[in-house]
Amino acid sequence: MRITFHGVRGSTPCHGPDTAKYGGNTACVSVEVDGEEPILCDLGTGFRYFGRSWWERHGSTFCGTALVTHLHWDHIMGLPFFSPLISANSHLTVYGPRQEDGSFEDAVRRVVQPPTFPVTLDEFPGSVTLLDIGDESMMVGDVRVLSRFVPHIGPTLGFRIEHAGRSVAYVSDHQQPVDGSFSVPPSVRELAEGVDLLIHDAQYTTPEFAHKAHWGHSTQEYAVALAASCGVGRLAMFHHDPERTDAELDCVASCAGSTLEVFAAREGLVLEL
Numbered sequence: 001m002r003i004t005f006h007g008v009r010g011s012t013p014c015h016g017p018d019t020a021k022y023g024g025n026t027a028c029v030s031v032e033v034d035g036e037e038p039i040l041c042d043l044g045t046g047f048r049y050f051g052r053s054w055w056e057r058h059g060s061t062f063c064g065t066a067l068v069t070h071l072h073w074d075h076i077m078g079l080p081f082f083s084p085l086i087s088a089n090s091h092l093t094v095y096g097p098r099q100e101d102g103s104f105e106d107a108v109r110r111v112v113q114p115p116t117f118p119v120t121l122d123e124f125p126g127s128v129t130l131l132d133i134g135d136e137s138m139m140v141g142d143v144r145v146l147s148r149f150v151p152h153i154g155p156t157l158g159f160r161i162e163h164a165g166r167s168v169a170y171v172s173d174h175q176q177p178v179d180g181s182f183s184v185p186p187s188v189r190e191l192a193e194g195v196d197l198l199i200h201d202a203q204y205t206t207p208e209f210a211h212k213a214h215w216g217h218s219t220q221e222y223a224v225a226l227a228a229s230c231g232v233g234r235l236a237m238f239h240h241d242p243e244r245t246d247a248e249l250d251c252v253a254s255c256a257g258s259t260l261e262v263f264a265a266r267e268g269l270v271l272e273l
């Protein structure tokens with residue numbers, strides 16, 4: 001199982017010398033298993049670069065699946081910029097959380113159409129199928145996918161992906177208990193328990209959380225405590241705040257104060273599980 005980070009930033013893309021090392025694209029991680037179609041976790045601006053690398057490696061035709069945690073911009077903005085959709089033979093199946101007032105499909109289609117985008121999804125030569133999910137266990141080819149609703153703002157999923165005894169959990173946006181405590185919701189524990197790699201929200205420092213406790217995210221300290229509590233192999237801190245500099249992220253692992261293997265996810269990083 002090969003994990004590649006194409007976008008690691010939360011909230012909004014950012015650029016400049018202070019963020020060049022870890023990258024400024026928003027959430028997108030690919031999970032590739034030999035002999036299986038690729039699975040993408042989230043379609044932030046990093047998805048555009050996944051599309052470019054796919055084109056270079058395999059040509060313009062793409063068939064695969066995306067698992068979208070939720071509809072905030074930083075998780076879907078790359079969808080209409082995915083260049084393989086220019087090919088009529090490309091097909092992308094996208095699973096996302098059913099909404100309180102309608103379907104995931106309707107919500108995505110409302111964004112990818114005039115006036116917020118020049119054309120509708122139906123006008124791309126390639127096809128996109130949008131499907132609602134909630135708490136599910138399903139197979140994508142030979143890969144098992146577990147989805148669970150997790151605390152954030154609006155309906156939001158986390159995912160656990162397993163194949164041949166290897167596992168990764170992807171919990172990009174997760175509201176830590178607002179009182180700052182380290183308790184772990186049962187749904188998140190189910191996703192993360194014992195995985196080889198946990199990719200988890202680590203947007204805030206503890207002082208920042210004091211001012212933004214209700215903004216839907218976790219502290220780096222909470223991510224470490226949660227990973228330790230769930231017995232994960234490695235923790236990738238993810239969904240970095242757009243204000244977080246490379247120098248600050250360099251210090252994340254050494255400052256984590258944990259026996260766990262902890263690192264800050266960065267664009268271009270490839271992990272073999």
Ligand SMILES: [Zn+2]
Pocket residue numbers: 010011027072074075172173239
């Ligand atoms: Zn986000």
Ligand SMILES: [Zn+2]
Pocket residue numbers: 070072152153173216
């Ligand atoms: Zn969000």
